[in-house]
Amino acid sequence: MRKMYRVRVQILPKEGVFDPQGQTVKGALEKLGFEKVKEVRLGKLIEIVLDAEDESQVKERTKAMCEKLLANPIIETYQLLDVEEVS
Amino acid sequence: MRCAVVVFPGSNCDRDAFHVLKNVFGLDCHYVFHEDTFPPNEFDLIVLPGGFSFGDYLRAGAIARFSPVMESVREAANRGKFVLGICNGFQILTESKLLPGALLRNKNLKFVCKDVHIKVVNNATPFTCLLERGQVLRMPIAHGEGRYFVSKDELKEDQIVFQYCDERGNVTEDSNPNGSFLNIAGMTNERGNVLGLMPHPERCCEEILGNTDGRKIFESLITHFVRRQEHEAN
Numbered sequence: 001m002r003k004m005y006r007v008r009v010q011i012l013p014k015e016g017v018f019d020p021q022g023q024t025v026k027g028a029l030e031k032l033g034f035e036k037v038k039e040v041r042l043g044k045l046i047e048i049v050l051d052a053e054d055e056s057q058v059k060e061r062t063k064a065m066c067e068k069l070l071a072n073p074i075i076e077t078y079q080l081l082d083v084e085e086v087s
Numbered sequence: 088m089r090c091a092v093v094v095f096p097g098s099n100c101d102r103d104a105f106h107v108l109k110n111v112f113g114l115d116c117h118y119v120f121h122e123d124t125f126p127p128n129e130f131d132l133i134v135l136p137g138g139f140s141f142g143d144y145l146r147a148g149a150i151a152r153f154s155p156v157m158e159s160v161r162e163a164a165n166r167g168k169f170v171l172g173i174c175n176g177f178q179i180l181t182e183s184k185l186l187p188g189a190l191l192r193n194k195n196l197k198f199v200c201k202d203v204h205i206k207v208v209n210n211a212t213p214f215t216c217l218l219e220r221g222q223v224l225r226m227p228i229a230h231g232e233g234r235y236f237v238s239k240d241e242l243k244e245d246q247i248v249f250q251y252c253d254e255r256g257n258v259t260e261d262s263n264p265n266g267s268f269l270n271i272a273g274m275t276n277e278r279g280n281v282l283g284l285m286p287h288p289e290r291c292c293e294e295i296l297g298n299t300d301g302r303k304i305f306e307s308l309i310t311h312f313v314r315r316q317e318h319e320a321n
Contacts, residue, residue, distance in 0.1 A: 013191075017236060018266065020196050069153070072146055072182070074189045075236055 002051045005058045008081040011071050012043035046070060049086065058083050088312050090116045091130040093160070093176075095151045100137035100173065104289045108134070111292050112305055121154040127162040131312060132169040135160070135176030137229070137287060147190060147232045148178035157183055169213060169308060170281040174230055177273075177283030186274050186283045187246065188237030194266025198231040202298075203264050205249040205272045205286055206256050212248055212275050213311035214282045214304050223256045224249075224300040226286035228264060233285040235267040235274070249273035249284055 013019040019041050026040040048065070052058045062080055071078040092105045101118065109116040119125060119133075121140075140151035151157070157179070164170045164185055172180040180186040193199055202225055207218045218224075249272040253262040263270045265285070273284030288301030 017191070018194065018234075020192060020194050020266075024196065069149060070145070072149070072189055074238070074241075075191060 002053060004049060004051055004086050005055070005083055006047060006049050006086045007058055007062050007083045009046045009048070009062060009066060009070060010043060010079045010081050011046065011066075011076050012041050012079075014075055014077050017075050043076070045081075055083050088114050088131045088309060089129070090114050090132040090134065091119045091125070092116065092134045092136055093119050093121060093156055094136075095121045095138065095140035095154060095175075095179075097140045097142055098136050098138035098175070100175075100287065100289065103287075104134045104136045104173065107289045107292045107301075107305065108132075111302070112309065114309075119156055121151065121156045124155050124159045125163075127159065127166045127168070130163065130168060132171065132308060133160055133163055135170070135172040135179050136289075137174030137176060140175055140179065143175075143232070146178075146182065147175060148180075148182035151175075151179045152182040161185065164276070164281050167278065167280050169312075171214065171304075171308075172281075172283040173287055173289060174228075174233075174285055177285055178232065180281060180283040185281050186276055187241050187243075188235055188268075188271075188274065190232050190285075191234040191236055192232050193230070193234055193264070198229070199233070199264050200227075200229040201264070202226065203228050203272075203286060204252050204254050204256075204262065205284075206252040206258065207248070208250055209245055209248045209275070211245075212279045212282065213308055214275070215248060215307055216311050217307040218303055221256055223252060223254065224303065225254075225291070225298060226288060226300055227290050227298075228286050230265070230285055233265040233267065235265075235271040235285075237268060237271075243277065246275050246277065247271055247273075248275050248282060249286070
């Protein structure tokens, strides 16, 4: 039986790619007195709801989506954060 | 020379490009909708115009890249037809992997709209054959995501066609409007028939606009095309 899942993917700028948004947020945090902040990187969080047979199929399909469209491997890395069954 | 200007939802420089090709250079020019395809020998030049295709959602060019028309563009490029990507068109070409690298948010996070100077660093391409190496052109830019990035192992230096510079041709940090790696403003593919650039040559082809530096790119292309045809005829 097919079930419905919610999966969350995190996309971040790759190490070595300058991230001016992260840099600006870091500066703002420092100004607010959070001076021990070493690094801030800003990315995207994508939530997808899909039908699948099981969790491993969800992971496989989400990975394919990342490779094909959601992330650009030249500048970004992606990570599946979690998979959750929804009704 | 038969030309196509591709129209994506959100393209906004398609008419400018069409006007220049048709009315300034008198070429046979056609619009091609992003959902359509065309045979690989149909057009000699395909222009991917500036704009915000698909709202620039996800990443600029990331969604446009999967339009049906892009399969035709890829096949035409493989056959050696000219492909010119201007601004958003450049972003679509990098997302399509027809050109190396990627274009990121400008370093200062601002949309930059102004005239810049660019230097011709490679005049061995069909797009620059009438220009001198080191020649400085003035051209308008208007983009928020123009910071060119490419990894060192992916970069082949002779693929750099234009670099941002000052009016004397010095490639400096101050003259880099968006934080591009090596001040890169325009790149070509290994074969030299695909060019992507952030500046807008189609916006500076007429005296009435106060600048005709963009003409040289189109004139180069036309000259190269005519020479190649003559060569093939002999």
